[in-house]
Amino acid sequence: MPTPQIRNLEGIVLRASKGSEGGRSLSLFTREMGLIHLTLPRAVMNRCGTGILLSFACVRLSAAIYPEYGVISQYEGRLLFDMMKLSYEDMTCWYYVIELVLALYPVGQKEDEAYDILMAAARAAEERNPRVIAFIASVKLLAAAGYDPTEAIEDPTALSEGARDLLCRFRGYRWGSHFEGSISRALFTECARYLDHFLSTVCDTEMKTAGAFL
Known part of the structure; x- marks a missing residue:
């Protein structure tokens, strides 16, 4: 041995x-x-x-x-925060984050940016909307893994202008700061559908938790 x-x-x-x-x-x-x-x-x-x-x-x-x-x-x-206190719907969003990490990050490879995202998101979930924080974390984790969903929109009609703007604001959000602007439910749902599609087509990853943010 x-x-x-x-x-x-x-x-x-x-x-x-x-x-x-x-x-x-x-x-x-x-x-x-x-x-x-x-x-x-x-x-x-x-x-x-x-x-x-x-x-x-x-x-x-x-x-x-x-x-x-x-x-x-x-x-x-x-x-860092207690997932068991979340609603079933919000808890599923955090299982989406976990599944994304397990699917896209290689074992044994140091990833400082991803670690910092997970740490900051978990801390933020204690005080802010846990569903929105989980979605922001998903967008940032995708980008850190080399799959930036805000830069890989090949079809301009894939997202409306409002949804594209919201997705970019999620991508650029600074942890601990106030999120600028409102979050329309319709635009959030559009971004969520796009992210599921992005994972399936660009990342070749079929998520068991797909639809968690819808």
């Missing part, structure tokens, strides 16, 4: 699922390694607690990293 690399990481939990022998399998987006998948043994989970194993918890952890997998030895953290 190869000698593991011991790493101290800071990351955002995206997804936790049942693992072997009562443990968990975690998908995280870390500052140091980007997207990674780690095993959390039951013994470590019992020692460190399960309260922060929800999506969008920020955790600091130590892990033994092998070529094909990694095992967490200890962790601590806190929730």
Whole structure:
């Protein structure tokens, strides 16, 4: 067996699922390694607690990293915001964000911009409209992955002028600032339909959560 690399990481939990022998399998987006998948043994989970194993918890952890997998030895953290308090419709929008990251970002590749977007969006969701924040995060994450939806509109008729302007304002939004202008429901829906289509045609990604923002 190869000698593991011991790493101290800071990351955002995206997804936790049942693992072997009562443990968990975690998908995280870390500052140091980007997207990674780690095993959390039951013994470590019992020692460190399960309260922060929800999506969008920020955790600091130590892990033994092998070529094909990694095992967490200890962790601590806190929730950036509690998805469980959202309505079903708003919660689905955040699962859209998670699915987008898992689909478009390669495992083990450091992505500072994407990490900062996820962190800022999760913090903003505590105080602002969580559905709009999730959509802004999706637009920004697409652009950070090299698929800027505001620059790849080949068909000028794909979006109305108002929807195109709104999409560009989402793309350029600065976290923590006031969003300039109003958000028309009709234009937001038009942008949401376009983003689903963009992911399907440009990114070749069929989202299970497609339609979440409609």
